[in-house]
Amino acid sequence: xxxxxxxxxxxxxxxxxxxxxxxxxxxxxxxxxxxxxxxxxxxxxxxxxxxxxxxxxxxxxxxxxxxxxxxxxxxxxxxxxxxxxxxxxxxxxxxxxxxxxxxxxxxxxxxxxxxxxxxxxxxxxxxxxxxxxx
Numbered sequence: 001x002x003x004x005x006x007x008x009x010x011x012x013x014x015x016x017x018x019x020x021x022x023x024x025x026x027x028x029x030x031x032x033x034x035x036x037x038x039x040x041x042x043x044x045x046x047x048x049x050x051x052x053x054x055x056x057x058x059x060x061x062x063x064x065x066x067x068x069x070x071x072x073x074x075x076x077x078x079x080x081x082x083x084x085x086x087x088x089x090x091x092x093x094x095x096x097x098x099x100x101x102x103x104x105x106x107x108x109x110x111x112x113x114x115x116x117x118x119x120x121x122x123x124x125x126x127x128x129x130x131x132x133x134x
Contacts, residue, residue, distance in 0.1 A: 023064070031061050052082035059088055068095055085126050093122050 023031075035058055042054050059074035075092040096118045103111030 028065065031064055035061050048081045052078045052084070054078075055081065056086070056088035060091060063091055063095065068098070071095060072099075079125060083125050083129050085129050089122065089125070093119065096122065 038054050038058050038061075042051060042058075045051060045054070055074045055078035059071045059078060062068075062071035062074060072092065072095050075088045075095070078088050079092070096115050100112055100115035100119065103115055
Protein backbone atom coordinates (compact mmCIF):
# COMPACT_ATOMS: atom_id res chain seq x y z
CA UNK A 1 0.00 0.00 0.00
CA UNK A 2 2.51 2.61 1.13
CA UNK A 3 6.04 2.60 -0.13
CA UNK A 4 7.76 4.76 2.47
CA UNK A 5 10.59 2.34 3.08
CA UNK A 6 11.05 1.03 -0.44
CA UNK A 7 14.05 2.23 -2.36
CA UNK A 8 13.40 4.05 -5.56
CA UNK A 9 14.59 2.25 -8.63
CA UNK A 10 17.45 4.08 -10.36
CA UNK A 11 16.47 5.95 -13.47
CA UNK A 12 17.47 4.35 -16.72
CA UNK A 13 18.32 7.75 -18.19
CA UNK A 14 21.93 8.57 -18.89
CA UNK A 15 23.50 11.31 -16.75
CA UNK A 16 23.71 14.76 -18.36
CA UNK A 17 27.46 14.45 -18.87
CA UNK A 18 26.95 11.30 -20.94
CA UNK A 19 24.19 12.92 -22.97
CA UNK A 20 26.47 15.82 -23.95
CA UNK A 21 29.24 13.45 -24.97
CA UNK A 22 26.93 11.98 -27.61
CA UNK A 23 28.01 14.75 -29.97
CA UNK A 24 30.44 13.57 -32.59
CA UNK A 25 33.60 15.50 -33.31
CA UNK A 26 32.02 16.58 -36.61
CA UNK A 27 28.95 17.92 -34.83
CA UNK A 28 31.13 19.78 -32.33
CA UNK A 29 33.18 21.29 -35.16
CA UNK A 30 30.00 22.31 -36.99
CA UNK A 31 28.59 23.99 -33.86
CA UNK A 32 31.87 25.82 -33.24
CA UNK A 33 31.91 26.99 -36.87
CA UNK A 34 28.32 28.23 -36.50
CA UNK A 35 29.32 30.17 -33.37
CA UNK A 36 32.19 31.81 -35.26
CA UNK A 37 29.88 32.80 -38.11
CA UNK A 38 27.31 34.23 -35.71
CA UNK A 39 29.98 36.23 -33.89
CA UNK A 40 30.96 37.79 -37.22
CA UNK A 41 27.30 38.67 -37.87
CA UNK A 42 27.06 40.22 -34.39
CA UNK A 43 30.01 42.48 -35.20
CA UNK A 44 28.30 43.63 -38.41
CA UNK A 45 24.88 44.63 -37.03
CA UNK A 46 23.40 47.27 -34.74
CA UNK A 47 19.76 46.15 -34.89
CA UNK A 48 18.55 45.15 -31.41
CA UNK A 49 16.16 42.43 -32.62
CA UNK A 50 18.81 40.89 -34.84
CA UNK A 51 21.39 41.03 -32.05
CA UNK A 52 18.93 39.38 -29.66
CA UNK A 53 18.33 36.52 -32.08
CA UNK A 54 22.05 36.07 -32.79
CA UNK A 55 23.04 36.04 -29.11
CA UNK A 56 20.20 33.60 -28.42
CA UNK A 57 21.48 31.23 -31.13
CA UNK A 58 25.00 31.53 -29.75
CA UNK A 59 23.77 30.73 -26.23
CA UNK A 60 21.89 27.69 -27.47
CA UNK A 61 24.98 26.46 -29.31
CA UNK A 62 27.14 26.94 -26.21
CA UNK A 63 24.61 24.98 -24.18
CA UNK A 64 24.81 22.13 -26.70
CA UNK A 65 28.58 22.11 -26.18
CA UNK A 66 28.00 22.08 -22.39
CA UNK A 67 29.64 25.50 -21.94
CA UNK A 68 27.02 26.54 -19.43
CA UNK A 69 28.57 29.82 -18.29
CA UNK A 70 29.03 31.03 -21.88
CA UNK A 71 25.49 29.93 -22.70
CA UNK A 72 24.13 31.92 -19.76
CA UNK A 73 26.19 34.97 -20.70
CA UNK A 74 24.97 35.00 -24.31
CA UNK A 75 21.34 34.31 -23.41
CA UNK A 76 21.40 37.15 -20.88
CA UNK A 77 22.82 39.52 -23.52
CA UNK A 78 20.04 38.41 -25.88
CA UNK A 79 17.41 39.39 -23.32
CA UNK A 80 19.10 42.75 -22.79
CA UNK A 81 18.59 43.52 -26.48
CA UNK A 82 15.01 42.25 -26.64
CA UNK A 83 12.84 40.76 -23.91
CA UNK A 84 11.10 37.63 -25.16
CA UNK A 85 9.89 34.39 -23.65
CA UNK A 86 10.96 32.10 -26.45
CA UNK A 87 13.43 29.24 -26.67
CA UNK A 88 16.34 31.23 -25.21
CA UNK A 89 14.23 32.34 -22.24
CA UNK A 90 13.23 28.76 -21.48
CA UNK A 91 16.80 27.53 -21.79
CA UNK A 92 18.14 30.32 -19.59
CA UNK A 93 15.58 29.55 -16.91
CA UNK A 94 16.58 25.88 -17.10
CA UNK A 95 20.28 26.74 -16.82
CA UNK A 96 19.60 28.98 -13.82
CA UNK A 97 17.71 26.13 -12.20
CA UNK A 98 20.60 23.77 -12.94
CA UNK A 99 23.05 26.21 -11.34
CA UNK A 100 20.73 26.57 -8.34
CA UNK A 101 20.58 22.79 -7.96
CA UNK A 102 24.38 22.58 -8.13
CA UNK A 103 24.63 25.27 -5.44
CA UNK A 104 22.20 23.33 -3.25
CA UNK A 105 24.22 20.17 -3.76
CA UNK A 106 27.35 22.06 -2.69
CA UNK A 107 25.54 23.62 0.28
CA UNK A 108 26.23 27.21 -0.79
CA UNK A 109 23.36 29.33 0.49
CA UNK A 110 24.76 32.49 -1.10
CA UNK A 111 24.85 30.83 -4.53
CA UNK A 112 21.35 29.43 -4.04
CA UNK A 113 20.09 32.95 -3.29
CA UNK A 114 21.99 34.35 -6.29
CA UNK A 115 20.42 31.88 -8.74
CA UNK A 116 16.97 32.18 -7.15
CA UNK A 117 17.17 35.96 -7.65
CA UNK A 118 18.12 35.38 -11.29
CA UNK A 119 15.09 33.12 -11.69
CA UNK A 120 12.87 35.78 -10.07
CA UNK A 121 14.19 38.33 -12.57
CA UNK A 122 13.28 35.94 -15.38
CA UNK A 123 9.74 35.60 -14.06
CA UNK A 124 9.50 39.40 -14.04
CA UNK A 125 10.55 39.44 -17.70
CA UNK A 126 7.76 36.98 -18.46
CA UNK A 127 5.27 39.25 -16.69
CA UNK A 128 6.51 42.31 -18.61
CA UNK A 129 6.32 40.56 -21.97
CA UNK A 130 2.86 39.21 -21.20
CA UNK A 131 1.57 42.64 -20.15
CA UNK A 132 2.99 44.22 -23.33
CA UNK A 133 1.04 41.75 -25.48
CA UNK A 134 -2.30 42.86 -24.07
